[in-house]
Structures are given as structure tokens and as C-alpha cells.
Amino acid sequence: MIPFNRPTVTGNEIKYLSTAIASSKISGDGEFSQRCHDWFERQLACDKALLTPNCTQALEMAAILLDVQAGDEIIMPSYTFVSTANAFTLRGAKIVFVDVRKDTMNIDERLIESAISPKTKAIVVVHYAGVSCAMDEIMSIAERNKLFVVEDAAQAMMSCYKGRPLGSIGHMGAYSFHETKNYTSGGEGGLLILNDPQFIERAEIIREKGTNRNQFFRGMVAKYSWVDIGSSYLPSELQAAYLWAQLESADEINQRRLQVWQRYYQALKEFSNKGLIVLPEIPIDCQHNAHMFYIKVANTSLRFELIQFLADGGICAVFHYIPLHSSVAGKRLGVFHGEDMNTTIESERLLRLPMFFNITDVEVDMVISKIREFFIVKAVECN
């Protein structure tokens, strides 16, 4: 069986977990957390990087930091994970969904401006599959309209836009280290990236249950107390130790994933040339991280057949998001602005193939040959 995903493992995770355990400091913000924070601040050239227990909570922190209030409107794509929306609905915001581009499945930057109202507070972009949104255009729309931009870069660690790391371009960004992402901190994990120094002090307070505990440790205040709303947004030191092993191998992991992506792409071109499938497109300004390899087939029923065919051949391929605006909560908490030209129809055609760091070339070739077999059978059926 070729699974859809196997969590990334480099081999050093156990070693660093042992070191953390031996240090007797396994709650948050220990030695390994510090190393990870320094690594990200260097890598991203951001003002502050803060590990969180998952990306969902990094997004929740972003919503608190932006002072999102009941009645505020937040613009985002409907083709995304629930956490992108939940983080803001938890603060009472209304979600305004905007259609995605067909080529990248990212929010269509040309449709954002008409969705802005006097109540709009922020634009939340999602870099689907680790491929960047049109950040220059989006940042200038935000600037013109005095809006904040949050990058849900859950899938985008090691990706760039015009050479700039994703997550470091908007006012804030969030990464996920869930086991399905390119880098994991032991199954669950996340990072909040701050690109404006005005947010740093409050972020540290919100992350520490609304207390100024961090300032106390730095000797800036005599005792610490409750000063703001907050929650517990620190991951365990064991998560940081696990992640550190993967940060040390960040380039190697990225290079291998890109090789796998290229192997799929080169082999499947044959079918896209015949018009049987559509391959992902990487815009010229984007350097991606091979988070995902997806293809699009003609329609949902063909996708269903292909999933079944691959499953019978021992290969697990999966579809992805059901657009949020068509869900029960999405209908109640949000509204789709304009026409749904691409979101639903394109999401129903999309199929994700097995893609992970430790996949072998032999396994990739097996997936490719099963797809080839499927289209040969199909061609016979059609004649």
C-alpha cells in the first residue's frame, strides 16, 4: 500500500527528544524552542517568530492581535481549511468568501477590491499547495484600503514569492507543523510570524495566558500579572525538539520533495498534452516547496473512478477541501461575494497524489503507471 502521506522523519528526532527529556525542562519556551525561534527569525528575516501548539492557534492569535470584533468582515477564499475561517469567526467576524484562480486555487486578487466594505478589517490569503498568492497586488490593495493581511502559510514553509519567504510578506503569517505538512513537530505544531514590531509585546502576552510573564523573565517588570486577554499558546519543548531535527535538514527535505514533484510532472505531461488531465501551474514569481502534487480530471465522477481504481491498486489518492461557503457553518457565518466561477467546479476535479519526503522513486513510478493504466482502460471504454 502506498499511503497518501507519511510524516517526515530525518532520524535525529529521537536524539533531540532524549536531550530535551534529560534537561528536565519539557514545558514551553526551553532551549529547543529558542533554537527554533532563532532559526525562523534568521530564515524569514521577520520581527518575531513564536511557536504555537498548531497553526489553528497561530491564526487565533492573529485574530486577537488584529482586534477583530463582532461585525468585522474578513476576506478569504472559500477553498481552504476550516481553521482559516474559524479563527476569525471565534471573534465574531463575518467571513466574506472570494473566488479562487483556476491556475493556483489561490484567492483571485482581481476580485478582492470589490468585496471590501467599510467593515472589512483584513484579507486572509492561503498559499495553496505552497504556491504563493499574488502578494504584490494583494499588499497594495491592503495598503490602499488600510487593511491588514494575514498569510495562512500552513502549507508554505520554504516557499517564496519573488525571493521572499511566504509568511514574511503580510502583517502576520502562520505555519503548520502537522504531520501532513512538509515539516512536523511530532504530529502537531505551528508558528506565528510577526512582520510588524507593533504586535510583538502583545503577542507574547496573549501567548502566555494574558500575563506579562515574558517581561518578568527578562527583568522588565517586578512581578507578573494578568494584563490582557490570552490563552495558552505555547507548545511543549518536546514538539520543539522534534521540529529542530527537521529544521537542520530543511533544505534536504525541500530538495527531495521537489524531485518527487518533478518526477510526477514530467511523467504526467503525456496525459496533460492529450487533454486528459490538468497539471498544476507555478506562476513565474513563485518558488514552491512541493507541498502537494495534484492533478485535475474532467469531472467529479471521473475523479471518483480514478480514486477507486488507484485504491484497488494499493494507492491512496485523496480529494481536498469542500468549499467552506457550501458547508452548514459557512452558510451561517459567511457569505460568498460575487459569482462562484471556479471554487466549486475546480475543487470537484482536484485529486492529490501520494507526496511525502520518504516516498521512493519506485513508489512514485507505481502511481504514475497506475494512472497510465486507468487512462488506457478509459480510452478503450470510450471507443
Ligand SMILES: *Cc1c(COP(=O)(O)O)cnc(C)c1O
Ligand atoms: C493544515 C492547515 C491548517 C491547520 O493547521 P494545524 O496545524 O493542523 O492547526 C490551516 N490552514 C491551512 C491552509 C492548512 O493547510
